[in-house]
Structure formats: C-alpha cells, structure tokens
Amino acid sequence: MAGKIPREFIDELLLRVDIVDLIDLHVPLKKAGNSFKARCPFHTEKSPSFSVNRNKQFYHCFGCGVGGNAISFLMEFSHLDFVEAIEDLARFVGIKVPREAGQYQSNKQDYSDLYLILERVAIFYVEQLRHHVQGNKAIEYLKSRGLSGEIAKQFSLGYAPDDWSILASKFDVELLINAGMVVAKDNGGRYDRFRGRLVFPIRDKRNRIIGFGGRVLDDSMPKYLNSPETAIFSKGKELYGLFELLEKQSKPERIIIVEGYMDVLALAQFGIHYSVAALGTATSKNHLDLLFRFTSEIVFCFDGDTAGQNATWKAVQESFPCLKDGRQIRIMLLPDGQDPDCLVREEGVTGFEKRLHDSQMLSDYFIEFLAQELNLATLEGQSQIISRAKPHVEKIPNGIFREKMITKLNELSDSTGLDVLSIQATIDREITSNTAAFQIKPIKPEHVVLALLIQNPEMAEIIEEFVDKWDEISFNTKNGLLAVLDGIETNQPKNTGSLLEAYRGDTEKHEWLTGLANMEVIPSDNDDFDTKEAFVGALKRVIELGKKRYINELLEKI
Ligand SMILES: [Zn+2]
Known part of the structure; x- marks a missing residue:
C-alpha cells in the first residue's frame, strides 16, 4: 500500500547503513588516513578527490563539490527518486520499508486499483492452473519442459482458460480494460486478451504485478503474447x-x-x-x-x-x-x-x-563485430574500423573504460583517428579540474564553528557550556548557527548524514549545509588534528568578537 515513509524509519535506515560499504559496492574505495578515497564518479579526474567519511556518514568531492549522505549518493549515482533510494537502501540493509497509512501525498496519479486487479487476476489464473479442466494441459506442458511445481509457485505461473469472457464475468470490466487484460473494440465488442495460454505474471521491482505474458500450448500463433503498454506497464523499462x-x-x-x-x-x-x-x-x-x-x-x-x-x-x-x-x-x-x-x-x-x-x-566483442569483413592489415581497413567505432566510443562516459577502449582501437592500427577522442577527453578533464579546483580561502571562525558542528553534531553540547546569552552576541551567521542547533536538538542526529537528511525538503538550507559539511577545516592528511580543540578555539573567538560587535552595535544605536 502506498503511504508516507515514517521519518523515524529514515533515521533508523541511515544509522544501519554504512556509507563506506554502500559506495564501495559501486565505486571501489581505498583507505586514505581517516577516510576513503576514489576517483570521483561524478566528474572525470586522474587523481582521486572523492572522499567518503565513515564517522560523518558523508561523501564529498573536492573536485566538483558534490556531497551528501547515503540517500543522496543513491539518488545521484543510480538516478533514483527519493522513495526509490530509500527502498534500495532498505534492501541493501535487509529491512522492509514501512508505510504510514492514509497519508500518501504525491502528485503522481494513484494506480493502486490497477495493481490490485492484476494481483487478483494473477491469483485467479493460478487457481485455474490447478483446478480448471484445461489447466492440466498447462501443467503437462510445464512438466514436459522440466519445470517443477516449486518454480511454478515461485513465479506464480497460471493458466488463462480458453474462454472469451471469463475475466469480465468475475472482475470490473473498465479496470480490466485499463490494465490491458480485456480488449475493447471500436464496435463495442470486448474479450479477454489471454485465452488458452500458460501465463507469466510480470512484477516490477517492488513486487507489484504490472502485466502478463502468455504462451500457447499448441502450435497456434502468436506463440507468445504480452500485455500492451498501460499506465503502469512500460516494456522498455521493466x-x-x-x-x-x-x-x-x-x-x-x-x-x-x-x-x-x-x-x-x-x-x-x-x-x-x-x-x-x-x-x-x-x-x-x-x-x-x-x-x-x-x-x-x-x-x-x-x-x-x-x-x-x-x-x-x-x-x-x-x-x-x-x-x-x-x-x-x-x-x-x-x-x-x-x-x-x-x-x-x-x-x-x-x-x-x-x-x-x-x-x-x-x-x-565490439572490436570483433566492427572488424567483420575488414582487412585490418590495410590502411583502408584500419581507417574504416576507426570511423565505425568513433560514434559509439563517443557515447562512453569519460573514465577508465573509455580510455582503454581508445587505446585498444589505436593499437589495432597505425592511424591516429581516435587520438582526437583521447585528446578531447583530456581537455574535458582539465577544464573540469581547473574550474572546480578546491580553492583555499582564509576561513572565518564562525564558519569553522558551523562547519565543525555540522561535521560533528555531538559538539552541540560544547556550545551550551560556553554560551548563556545569545542575545548579547552578534555575528553574521548567528541565525544559521541557531537553526542548526535547533535541528540537532530536534532530530538528535548521530552523524552529518543524518543531520542533513532533516533538511532535504528545504533545498536552499540543504545546499548551504552540504557546503559546510564539505568544508575542509581539518587537513585530510592530518590524523593528529584535535577537532574538539579547534572547535573550542574557534567558538571562543566567535563569542569574544561577537560580544564586542554587540556592544558596538548598541553604541551606534545610542
Ligand atoms: Zn567530483
């Protein structure tokens, strides 16, 4: 049943997942100091500036500036929407996503009645396989193909009786038409799409039946038949x-x-x-x-x-x-x-x-296929394979595979046709790394406090020790700091990844916080850096300057 995913579940999920294991599955990571590094999967680069931090449960790239928690990574890397990312993450951790009933808020249309009717039709077909007089034919066929009852059960195989209107006599005809199970003719005629066939229910990755395939049990044509495209079934995607x-x-x-x-x-x-x-x-x-x-x-x-x-x-x-x-x-x-x-x-x-x-x-395979009927010993053959390969190779994202493919093709010939491509790749890479290179700027103490706080939410307690009257302190990012403190108190995040999750709905704030979470206050190659000491130092400075500024502002008013 569709429903809103409870906030507590998302927090729980982020606690259970280890972002290092998750990302390592997609982008092999190497340990470097107290974090893990790799070449960034979101931009092309030669040396790794993509870093994943286990304590923060956060990734970020010094090269292109991307960053986020485990959910953000799946959304970015696998092109998922938020709910899909939660679902994949839950699968990764091995838990089920609970739903709050009756709170489904989405501008997506609700097709639950289509899913429901297909589920009921599937159950009906399974019953027909077992009990219908003709169902025996289908069972015999499965046996003849060496398929066991266990497989039939696992895939919910069924039988559609050889009858033009059996579904219509049992279920809502309009729904059956919309779900592709009944064919509606222009002249008003209606009939069951699947008749006298072994049927295979097709499920999406979320275990919802979205359509059927059917195979005849004799020599009639077509041998196989599929559900048509419907609101919930798209063959190119399933x-x-x-x-x-x-x-x-x-x-x-x-x-x-x-x-x-x-x-x-x-x-x-x-x-x-x-x-x-x-x-x-x-x-x-x-x-x-x-x-x-x-x-x-x-x-x-x-x-x-x-x-x-x-x-x-x-x-x-x-x-x-x-x-x-x-x-x-x-x-x-x-x-x-x-x-x-x-x-x-x-x-x-x-x-x-x-x-x-x-x-x-x-x-x-690719090179063998292209080389068919070409004589690579000749200059003509060599130049032809390059021109055949080029449009395809251009589609490969920049990275090791693309470079290897280019090298392989260039090795085949004395010609340099694909060098053009490799040169282009180098230029792309240089532009990206120059424009996005991490710039070192002097960091103000209030930014250090905010960044370290976001990177280590448990430090909120320290602030309480030092500040009693916020009213008498004035600095630029004070409202931001108070908002973050408030967020930490409300959400009790265990790490940066969890903290940022609470702001996902607020794009502007989320971006601002992500930037601070990425800010490299601690030199990544320095294992001995005392974070708490740096934090307290910066905090004292903020308070000291903030009090002076408050007094100055008062004097100006007078
Ligand atoms: Zn990057």
Missing part, C-alpha cells in the same frame, strides 16, 4: 524475473539478460537465479540502468540465431552511455540454434557456467 531474482539475492554478482520467459524459468530450475528477460522488446538503456542499480556486471545471453545476434549488437550499442567506471558488460554467444533454455538442459549448470565464465568482454 524486466521479467527481476523481482524474483532480488528475492533470492539482493546484490547479485552478475545478472544475465536472456530473451524469453522460458529461459528465465529454465535457468532458475537449474539453480541459476540471476537471469531476467526483456519483454518482447530490445534491451534498452533504461533496462541496463535499472540492472546496474543491483549489480556491477551484466551478461547478454541471447539466442544463437540471426535475431539473437542482432539483439546482442543492439544491446551493446545501448550500453555505451551506461558504462561508468566499475560497471562491466560481457557477451555470452551461444552456438547456432541454441537458446539458454536448451543449453542449460543439455550441458547442465556446470557447462552453462563455464560458458558464462568464458564469455567475451564487451570491448573484444
């Missing part, structure tokens, strides 16, 4: 089997993309629970972005026929913009006429996994 996969493993080492429902089921039957299928559509960038939220390696494993080869090349082209550092794609080419379903039956798990292990790296 993958069959993803929810079931994540139920088994929330952080799979790799995910295989296959062509069909039966491939996913057959692999699962053999204990390979990490495959998903695109739904009768080409693999899209959206699909890949979705999968890269959960894994760092994707393997394309399409059928070993011409259609499968075309699908592979299309998927490879889609993948280039997604290839940030730390992400990897491999290509598992199957023998002619084979599909993953048949292959795993013939060769077993060991054989299948051996092929998986030996699968091609994306860069090798």
Whole structure:
C-alpha cells in the first residue's frame, strides 16, 4: 500500500547503513588516513578527490563539490527518486520499508486499483492452473519442459482458460480494460486478451504485478503474447524475473539478460537465479540502468540465431552511455540454434557456467563485430574500423573504460583517428579540474564553528557550556548557527548524514549545509588534528568578537 515513509524509519535506515560499504559496492574505495578515497564518479579526474567519511556518514568531492549522505549518493549515482533510494537502501540493509497509512501525498496519479486487479487476476489464473479442466494441459506442458511445481509457485505461473469472457464475468470490466487484460473494440465488442495460454505474471521491482505474458500450448500463433503498454506497464523499462531474482539475492554478482520467459524459468530450475528477460522488446538503456542499480556486471545471453545476434549488437550499442567506471558488460554467444533454455538442459549448470565464465568482454566483442569483413592489415581497413567505432566510443562516459577502449582501437592500427577522442577527453578533464579546483580561502571562525558542528553534531553540547546569552552576541551567521542547533536538538542526529537528511525538503538550507559539511577545516592528511580543540578555539573567538560587535552595535544605536 502506498503511504508516507515514517521519518523515524529514515533515521533508523541511515544509522544501519554504512556509507563506506554502500559506495564501495559501486565505486571501489581505498583507505586514505581517516577516510576513503576514489576517483570521483561524478566528474572525470586522474587523481582521486572523492572522499567518503565513515564517522560523518558523508561523501564529498573536492573536485566538483558534490556531497551528501547515503540517500543522496543513491539518488545521484543510480538516478533514483527519493522513495526509490530509500527502498534500495532498505534492501541493501535487509529491512522492509514501512508505510504510514492514509497519508500518501504525491502528485503522481494513484494506480493502486490497477495493481490490485492484476494481483487478483494473477491469483485467479493460478487457481485455474490447478483446478480448471484445461489447466492440466498447462501443467503437462510445464512438466514436459522440466519445470517443477516449486518454480511454478515461485513465479506464480497460471493458466488463462480458453474462454472469451471469463475475466469480465468475475472482475470490473473498465479496470480490466485499463490494465490491458480485456480488449475493447471500436464496435463495442470486448474479450479477454489471454485465452488458452500458460501465463507469466510480470512484477516490477517492488513486487507489484504490472502485466502478463502468455504462451500457447499448441502450435497456434502468436506463440507468445504480452500485455500492451498501460499506465503502469512500460516494456522498455521493466524486466521479467527481476523481482524474483532480488528475492533470492539482493546484490547479485552478475545478472544475465536472456530473451524469453522460458529461459528465465529454465535457468532458475537449474539453480541459476540471476537471469531476467526483456519483454518482447530490445534491451534498452533504461533496462541496463535499472540492472546496474543491483549489480556491477551484466551478461547478454541471447539466442544463437540471426535475431539473437542482432539483439546482442543492439544491446551493446545501448550500453555505451551506461558504462561508468566499475560497471562491466560481457557477451555470452551461444552456438547456432541454441537458446539458454536448451543449453542449460543439455550441458547442465556446470557447462552453462563455464560458458558464462568464458564469455567475451564487451570491448573484444565490439572490436570483433566492427572488424567483420575488414582487412585490418590495410590502411583502408584500419581507417574504416576507426570511423565505425568513433560514434559509439563517443557515447562512453569519460573514465577508465573509455580510455582503454581508445587505446585498444589505436593499437589495432597505425592511424591516429581516435587520438582526437583521447585528446578531447583530456581537455574535458582539465577544464573540469581547473574550474572546480578546491580553492583555499582564509576561513572565518564562525564558519569553522558551523562547519565543525555540522561535521560533528555531538559538539552541540560544547556550545551550551560556553554560551548563556545569545542575545548579547552578534555575528553574521548567528541565525544559521541557531537553526542548526535547533535541528540537532530536534532530530538528535548521530552523524552529518543524518543531520542533513532533516533538511532535504528545504533545498536552499540543504545546499548551504552540504557546503559546510564539505568544508575542509581539518587537513585530510592530518590524523593528529584535535577537532574538539579547534572547535573550542574557534567558538571562543566567535563569542569574544561577537560580544564586542554587540556592544558596538548598541553604541551606534545610542
Ligand atoms: Zn567530483
């Protein structure tokens, strides 16, 4: 049920997650002094200026200035909205997101009735598989394909009886039409979309049924049928089997993309629970972005026929913009006429996994594909492969993978066509690092106090010891400091990440606080720096100057 996520849960979640583990999963980190470093995933750079601090539960980049807590990282890195980031984070920690009932505030339309009807239809189809006289045919078919009752249950497989209006006789017809289950003709005729088929409910990653696939049990056509696009079902964004996969493993080492429902089921039957299928559509960038939220390696494993080869090349082209550092794609080419379903039956798990292990790296596949029918020993062949590669390589985000690809292509030929690209990458990098370079400015004591307070919320107690009358102290950032103290008292944050979370709704304040949280008061290479001492020193100075300024202001008024 949709509902507002309780504030306490978000605080709890931020306490349970360790930002170092979370980020390390996406961007491998190295320990450096009392923090962890990496090359920034948000801008291109040669030396690492992206730093993650375990005590603060906060990351920030000295190069481009990004920073935030675990939630911000997921939102930025995986392109998630706030709720999705909370959900992914909860999955990472292994807890469920609770919802406050009846407080759903969102300008998104509420499609809960569509989800509900599809859930009820799915249950109905499961019952038909077990009890309908024709359901037996579907069970026989599943048996003939070697699928167990357990797999049928795990994927909620069902049977749609060979009947034109059985759904309409049981459920609300308007809802069925909107959910894509009943076809409404212009002449007023209506009929069930799925008839006499084995049906596969399609779930989104949040375990909501969004559509169905159906397979005939005889030779009639079309062999497979999918739900049409509806308000809640978009084929280019969803993958069959993803929810079931994540139920088994929330952080799979790799995910295989296959062509069909039966491939996913057959692999699962053999204990390979990490495959998903695109739904009768080409693999899209959206699909890949979705999968890269959960894994760092994707393997394309399409059928070993011409259609499968075309699908592979299309998927490879889609993948280039997604290839940030730390992400990897491999290509598992199957023998002619084979599909993953048949292959795993013939060769077993060991054989299948051996092929998986030996699968091609994306860069090798790419170059081999482009080099087809070219003679790389000739100048013509060399210049042709460069011009074929260029538009694709340009789509790869700046980073190690792009550089390696360029090097690899340049090694193939004596020509220097791609040097243009590598030079461009260098220029991009220099511009970014020069303009955003961390500038050292003299820091005022009130900024030191604010920054250290945000970086160490527990220091709020120290302030109480030193200040009794705020009224008699005057300084520029006083209101800001009081607001932060107030926030700390109300929210009792355990670290910087938690403190900032309380201000997410207030963009201006959130940005201002993030800036202060990023401010490098403590030299990062100095382990012996006494934070408390620096804080108290700056605080005393603020009070001293603030009292003088207060008196001056009074005198001016008089
Ligand atoms: Zn950066």
